Amino acid sequence: xxxxxxxxxxxxxxxxxxxxxxxxxxxxxxxxxxxxxxxxxxxxxxxxxxxxxxxxxxxxxxxxxxxxxxxxxxxxxxxxxxxxxxxxxxxxxxxxxxxxxxxxxxxxxxxxxxxxxxxxxxxxxxxxxxxxxxxxxxxxxxxxxxx
Amino acid sequence: xxxxxxxxxxxxxxxxxxxxxxxxxxxxxxxxxxxxxxxxxxxxxxxxxxxxxxxxxxxxxxxxxxxxxxxxxxxxxxxxxxxxxxxxxxxxxxxxxxxxxxxxxxxxxxxxxxxxxxxxxxxxxxxxxxxxxxxxxxxxx
Numbered sequence: 699x700x701x702x703x704x705x706x707x708x709x710x711x712x713x714x715x716x717x718x719x720x721x722x723x724x725x726x727x728x729x730x731x732x733x734x735x736x737x738x739x740x741x742x743x744x745x746x747x748x749x750x751x752x753x754x755x756x757x758x759x760x761x762x763x764x765x766x767x768x769x770x771x772x773x774x775x776x777x778x779x780x781x782x783x784x785x786x787x788x789x790x791x792x793x794x795x796x797x798x799x800x801x802x803x804x805x806x807x808x809x810x811x812x813x814x815x816x817x818x819x820x821x822x823x824x825x826x827x828x829x830x831x832x833x834x835x836x837x838x839x840x841x842x843x844x845x
Numbered sequence: 846x847x848x849x850x851x852x853x854x855x856x857x858x859x860x861x862x863x864x865x866x867x868x869x870x871x872x873x874x875x876x877x878x879x880x881x882x883x884x885x886x887x888x889x890x891x892x893x894x895x896x897x898x899x900x901x902x903x904x905x906x907x908x909x910x911x912x913x914x915x916x917x918x919x920x921x922x923x924x925x926x927x928x929x930x931x932x933x934x935x936x937x938x939x940x941x942x943x944x945x946x947x948x949x950x951x952x953x954x955x956x957x958x959x960x961x962x963x964x965x966x967x968x969x970x971x972x973x974x975x976x977x978x979x980x981x982x983x984x985x986x
Contacts, residue, residue, distance in 0.1 A: 728964070729964050729967065732964050732965070732967075732968050733964070733967055733968040733971050750964055750965050750968075754964060807948050810948070810952060811948075811951045811952055811955045811967065812955075814951075814952045814955035814956040815955040815956070815959055815962065816959075817956070818956050818957070818959050819956060819957075821952070821956045823872075823875050823876045823879035823880065824879060826876055826879070826880055826949075826952055827879050827880040830880050830881075830948075
């Protein structure tokens with residue numbers, strides 16, 4: 699189980715409060731699909747993913763990105779209890795969505811990059827460390843129920 | 846491996862780094878050690894506590910090597926051969942650490958360059974650095 703210090707929790711929560719989940723969600727998912735194009739395999743029904751601009755402007759990508767990041771926001775609220783928080787989603791990703799857990803790490807890393815992009819110098823090494831810990835925890839939690 | 850467009854993107858990224866090798870390199874190492882403390886074991890020979898001077902010196906050295914890679918995107922193996930030997934025979938950095946460094950590199954660029962660091966640049970840079978890592982670990986066995 700991941701343990702977060704009080705400082706790490708404070709850093710994560712206070713930054714998250716200033717995240718525009720709708721905007722950032724679309725950007726994170728979009729970047730994932732551009733930087734790691736093989737992840738597009740899960741999104742055949744999303745329409746035009748043929749170029750960077752098509753992906754970043756795709757309304758389905760934006761909508762789904764928002765959904766994913768809203769769910770991630772749950773992690774921020776339950777940092778001490780990630781496994782239980784994501785148990786159902788873990789089963790879903792294994793049994794229905796058939797997503798290789800490696801993808802959770804990729805998404806987490808892209809999220810960290812997007813946060814750095816938005817917050818610039820404020821996204822200090824310490825803040826990055828706290829967020830990398832959260833995304834790693836979420837990735838593990840989402841992989842936990844795989845069988 | 847890299848398309849003409851990707852090479853142009855990589856060159857564009859390098860233009861934003863050139864001249865700042867020391868400070869970007871130092872921040873890269875600082876983030877690496879802060880976020881992934883296990884990576885510090887590879888730098889113990891530089892002293893127990895890496896002070897700012899050491900981070901700047903070593904960071905500059907690393908980024909200058911990246912600059913060499915950028916100049917020789919067509920022939921990474923030849924250009925990086927001495928470094929590949931060093932990593933295989935002396936440093937022997939476990940290959941799993943290179944993605945950690947690459948992640949921190951992306952974060953340095955994103956946080957410093959913000960709007961200037963586009964999605965396409967991130968994609969090309971990621972692909973390029975991954976290729977560099979492959980070359981640096983190729984002689985391991």
